[in-house]
Amino acid sequence: MTGEVRSLLIGAVCVALAAAVPYVTDGYWLSIALTAMMYIALSTSWALFSGPTHYISLASGAFFGIGGYLVATGMSDYNQSFWLMMFVAAVVATLLAGLIGLATLRLSGVYFVIFTLGLAEMIRNLVSWVQNNFLGSRGLYVLTDFTDAHIYWMLLAVAAAVFLFGWFIDRSRLGFALKIIGNEETVARHVGINTAWTKVVLFMSTGFFAALVGAIIAPRYSYIEPNLVFSPELSFLVVIMALLGGTHRLWGPLLGVIPFTLIWEAISIWVPNFTTLFLGLAFLTIVYFIPNGFVGLLEKLRHRSVA
Amino acid sequence: MDILISGLLLGGTYVLIAMGLNLQYGVARIMNLANGEMIVLGALAGFWLYMTATISPLLTIFLIAPIAFAGNWLVYRLLLVPLVRRAGNQGQLEVDSILATFGMSFVLVGIMVSLHGEYFTYSFLASPLSILGTTVALNRLVAFGFAVVIGLILYLWLNHSRAGMAVRAVSVDPASARLVGIDVGKVSALAFAVGGMVSAMAGVLISTFITLDASVGVIFTMKALIIVIMGGVGDIRGAIVAAVILGMVETAVATLIDPGLTLAAAYLIFLLVLLFKPQGLFGRAPV
Amino acid sequence: MSNGRTLLDVQNISKKFGGLVAVNGLSFTVKEQEVLGIIGPNGSGKTTVMNLISGAFPLSSGSIRLMGRELADLSAHRIARAGVARTFQLVRILPGLSVMDNVVAGAVFGHRRRWRTEAESHARDLLDRVGLGDKHYQPVSALTYIDQKRVELARALAGDPQILLLDEWLAGLNPSELHTGIELIESLSREGRTIILVEHVMDAIRTLCHRCIVVNSGQLIAEGTPASVLSDPTVISAYLGDD
Structure with a gap:
């Protein structure tokens, strides 16, 4: 029990420290911290599902886009409040994730990856089509009084919620079931685990959190169009950062997000034409040299120093 | 009628793409998500040789074939074999190969963007032609003809040659194939290389009638995967039917509703397949 | 009978x-x-x-x-x-979990469901029962073939099927493992399973x-x-x- 109290305390201290960032800096570095916080929430939530199950989800971009787009449509076209639309977006994305999960998660992982691979692009096409043909092709404005600091704190709250959720899962039957599924799905079924339901529930949680993040980020752009928020690239970045950090520990993705956000930022500024190439090299580096992420490297080092 | 004919012509090229991927996934057991980039590389070669040296794309097909074959063979030997060795089970190999081929796909896109960042636009055999009252561009018809010929050669090779027999044996059961003296590693490399070669050749054909750019590969990967899954992994007959269905549905949606919805249409088909026939159109339930 | x-x-x-x-x-x-x-x-x-x-x-x-x-x-x-609980023709264990957790898996999700300490003490009893009393916290992949089969048996028993x-x-x-194995199943049968x-x-x-x-x-x-x-x-x- 003391171990649990201690990890909760450490978590609380980290959140408090992170919350102080806007007091220390604003402008450029705050915007980088904001981006990092966004990916911390997304990658950690991604890893909660994909880590134990080994199902690689590329749906983050789609759920994120739903969050941003629904907030924009609701505020711009229907005069709804930001908070209501944030809630609606999260519910819609969760339900969509549930439907996708029911259709694909009973099958092999390959089908799931393929299905999520083009999902953001497909939804973007659909949304653009609906907008162009039925709603008139206007841009959508998200006008709020939020400053970067506000957005940052909201993202921090989501990230903290993801960690708390992960911490809770790890101690629940659901988390234990997920671990067993990741080991041997056949055994899981035959000891009485509803494998489909377990996977779908976790996948829905990634949809929920990604849509929340997308909704919260929307005010940062003020002007939203489908091409901006339904970005397939985002899905890949989430996967890379999580894998780079390591998915078998709750805090693993965090270790990947921070350095990767900085490098990504640097590359986008200095050599913007090489971002795609770099993304590819990052994937290859992870697969061939750090298959268990930074967490795996750390654990190996500790193992060696003990032995 | 328009839709039927255009759809059929498009489907012909899709068959070729799906055959390439089928060889790579069905035999070498590698889910190659960089397959679309192989198509785009072929298209880029077709475009570039035509623009700089006015080499006919129809000749480029044969120029690029040996290069693509060698390139894919090397990729399999150098990058994928280590993953096959390392993986404890099929699931692990699947995850690793998906991530690795994603990496390769991005690297290839990155390189192609720096080579030629704009659209691969050129005009080749663009004259209109009338068949059965429908007007189609000559280049589509020629591409279809070439696709049929290449597909037929591939089919004959698989079914009537010693090497083709070995490829089919590995696709059905690698363990048993090993027992009858087939070098599974070698055959897998061969299948992967031939698969990549066919994709690149299809890419040259496609470039004659569709304008591509460096980043469009992933769409082709998606379509090829949908066709392979709909037709059933390793099932050539199924892939042909599936490719024609996809070609027709896409053409129908593009002409009747909106060209922007072809991907959504492909998704709808995919979803139906996953829900009702996940083992493929002609597939039997897995044992 | x-x-x-x-x-x-x-x-x-x-x-x-x-x-x-x-x-x-x-x-x-x-x-x-x-x-x-x-x-x-x-x-x-x-x-x-x-x-x-x-x-x-x-x-x-x-x-x-x-x-x-x-x-x-x-x-x-x-x-x-x-x-209904079962073992598999080709032994199937959960390679990433300890011996203990392999059996707890059966106790947590099986016919009669237990959780936490109750599941663990039940799993411990069963491990002793199948003859793995000294190997509770070993990684399951380090076990010999018969011990892996024992883990599987304990896991199947853990839900009180x-x-x-x-x-x-x-x-x-x-042959000597076979003798032990037959005795083990015989004792399960005597328990009335x-x-x-x-x-x-x-x-x-x-x-x-x-x-x-x-x-x-x-x-x-x-x-x-x-x-x-x-x-x-x-x-x-x-x-x-x-x-």
Whole structure:
């Protein structure tokens, strides 16, 4: 029990420290911290599902886009409040994730990856089509009084919620079931685990959190169009950062997000034409040299120093 | 009628793409998500040789074939074999190969963007032609003809040659194939290389009638995967039917509703397949 | 023993894989506290029967009732919860978990569900019971083959199942391990557990089974005590080939 109290305390201290960032800096570095916080929430939530199950989800971009787009449509076209639309977006994305999960998660992982691979692009096409043909092709404005600091704190709250959720899962039957599924799905079924339901529930949680993040980020752009928020690239970045950090520990993705956000930022500024190439090299580096992420490297080092 | 004919012509090229991927996934057991980039590389070669040296794309097909074959063979030997060795089970190999081929796909896109960042636009055999009252561009018809010929050669090779027999044996059961003296590693490399070669050749054909750019590969990967899954992994007959269905549905949606919805249409088909026939159109339930 | 209530009632079950009929109109029953052996030549459909009872794949037709409750259309996890536990022909363990957690898995999600300390103490008892008392926290991948089979058995027992399916649990053991294994199953039977065994080891069949059914080409060809079915001429010709 003391171990649990201690990890909760450490978590609380980290959140408090992170919350102080806007007091220390604003402008450029705050915007980088904001981006990092966004990916911390997304990658950690991604890893909660994909880590134990080994199902690689590329749906983050789609759920994120739903969050941003629904907030924009609701505020711009229907005069709804930001908070209501944030809630609606999260519910819609969760339900969509549930439907996708029911259709694909009973099958092999390959089908799931393929299905999520083009999902953001497909939804973007659909949304653009609906907008162009039925709603008139206007841009959508998200006008709020939020400053970067506000957005940052909201993202921090989501990230903290993801960690708390992960911490809770790890101690629940659901988390234990997920671990067993990741080991041997056949055994899981035959000891009485509803494998489909377990996977779908976790996948829905990634949809929920990604849509929340997308909704919260929307005010940062003020002007939203489908091409901006339904970005397939985002899905890949989430996967890379999580894998780079390591998915078998709750805090693993965090270790990947921070350095990767900085490098990504640097590359986008200095050599913007090489971002795609770099993304590819990052994937290859992870697969061939750090298959268990930074967490795996750390654990190996500790193992060696003990032995 | 328009839709039927255009759809059929498009489907012909899709068959070729799906055959390439089928060889790579069905035999070498590698889910190659960089397959679309192989198509785009072929298209880029077709475009570039035509623009700089006015080499006919129809000749480029044969120029690029040996290069693509060698390139894919090397990729399999150098990058994928280590993953096959390392993986404890099929699931692990699947995850690793998906991530690795994603990496390769991005690297290839990155390189192609720096080579030629704009659209691969050129005009080749663009004259209109009338068949059965429908007007189609000559280049589509020629591409279809070439696709049929290449597909037929591939089919004959698989079914009537010693090497083709070995490829089919590995696709059905690698363990048993090993027992009858087939070098599974070698055959897998061969299948992967031939698969990549066919994709690149299809890419040259496609470039004659569709304008591509460096980043469009992933769409082709998606379509090829949908066709392979709909037709059933390793099932050539199924892939042909599936490719024609996809070609027709896409053409129908593009002409009747909106060209922007072809991907959504492909998704709808995919979803139906996953829900009702996940083992493929002609597939039997897995044992 | 033979006058107990019927626990499992299998009626006219069939399974087709494409054109192949693996199980063809098979019927049998298992009484409470009975040990039933399913024997037959290789490829006769024995493991398929186990897979059908445990819900690994659906029946093509027929009915399987556990204490009157129809299992035929349930998925594997529901059947497990209803009280059917199994081991696998090729041992299946959870390689990433400790010995203890492998067994806790059965206790947490099985027929009778426990959680936390209750699940752990139950798992500990079972590990002692199957002879792994000193290996609770080893990684399961470090175990020998028979120990892995013990883990699997303990995991199957951990949910307090109504009926236990052992699919060639004794296969691949050396003579002294075999002896230990037979004793272990015998002690489970003495506890009053209901067991279905698929076995090739004839000594085990003779010692353990109260009753046997013999399956060939997916059909029942004989039924009775081990001694009577093993001397039945139809059974002998099925094993040795007809002509």
